Amino acid sequence: MGKKELDLRSLTGAGESMLRTIARLRFADDSTERVLILISTLGEMHVAKSLRVLVERGRSRRGKFESTLVAKTEENMYLSWPSMFEWLSSGFDLHIRGKGPAQAFESCIAMRNAIVHGDGRLTELQARSFAPSVATRNDAVKKLGVHFVGNRVFMGEKTRELVLQAARDFVIYFDAQLLAKYPELLGAVDVEPGVTKNR
Numbered sequence: 001m002g003k004k005e006l007d008l009r010s011l012t013g014a015g016e017s018m019l020r021t022i023a024r025l026r027f028a029d030d031s032t033e034r035v036l037i038l039i040s041t042l043g044e045m046h047v048a049k050s051l052r053v054l055v056e057r058g059r060s061r062r063g064k065f066e067s068t069l070v071a072k073t074e075e076n077m078y079l080s081w082p083s084m085f086e087w088l089s090s091g092f093d094l095h096i097r098g099k100g101p102a103q104a105f106e107s108c109i110a111m112r113n114a115i116v117h118g119d120g121r122l123t124e125l126q127a128r129s130f131a132p133s134v135a136t137r138n139d140a141v142k143k144l145g146v147h148f149v150g151n152r153v154f155m156g157e158k159t160r161e162l163v164l165q166a167a168r169d170f171v172i173y174f175d176a177q178l179l180a181k182y183p184e185l186l187g188a189v190d191v192e193p194g195v196t197k198n199r
Contacts, residue, residue, distance in 0.1 A: 010172070010175060010176055010179060011171070011172070011175045011179075012050065012175050012178065012179065012185055012186070014046050014049050014050070015046065015171045015172075015174070015175040018042055018043070018046050018167075018171050019168060019171055019172075021039075021042060022039065022164050022167050022168050022171070025038070025039065025164060026161075026164055032155040032159050032160040032163070033115050033155060035160055035163060035164070036108060036111055036112055036115065036155075036159070036160075036163050037112050037115060037116060039108065039163060039164065039167045040105075040108045040109050040111075040112035040167075041112070042167075043105055043108070043109070043167055043170060043171070044081060044084075044109065046171065046174070047081075047084050047085075047088075047174065048078050048084060050088075050174070050178055050185075051077060051078070051084050051087060051088055051092075052078075053185060054088075054091075054092050054182065054185075055074060055077070055091075057182075057185075081106070081109050082097070085097035092181070092182075093181060094177055094178060094181055095177075096173075096174060096177055099173075100169075100173055101166070101169035101170045101172070101173040101174075102170060102173065102174070103139070103143070104139075104143040104144070104162075104166035104169065104170070105166050105167060105169075105170035106139075107136075107139045107140045107143045107144050107166070108144065108163055108166055108167065110126065110136050110139070110140060111140050111144060111146060111153060113126065114126060114153050115153065118151070120152055120153055121150075121151040121152050121153065122136065122137075122151040122153070127151050140153070143162065143166065144156075144159050144162045144163055144166065145157070145158040145159045145162050146159055
């Protein structure tokens, strides 16, 4: 796992913090399900914080119309994983979703949703349409080593390590894309919404 040395200058402060959490979780005495839930939630928070920093960054350059428009739509930016990526793509030219390491992490999010919202089964929304349901299952089996019996999700022997590796790869990839486009965010830590501080 992660044999290549990591340059911390290629991470945001929040990304570095998440990688430290991932490292700690490798040795934590928690169930695989709990690790999956925690790491997926932290990944979503990392993306949301980054989006929030980008939105705040542009606030001073907006006119009255743009400010009103953002104020009315901003709440919807953070409602879902797809919504955040749509805003990152259309609003900030960051095309992350469906690319490389983001795909494996999207499987983490899908399995977290199955555990939390489906009580260990694919949710009604996930199982509703045949083709997307099959794709969700196949991705999770291939990328996370989970097993299915009907719609019930079972963690495999290697799932924990695959989840942590998917999260690590995603954070590194996401931060690399973010900092390539917005290098001024290097080391930025979202202290509270709307406030950034450099390390």
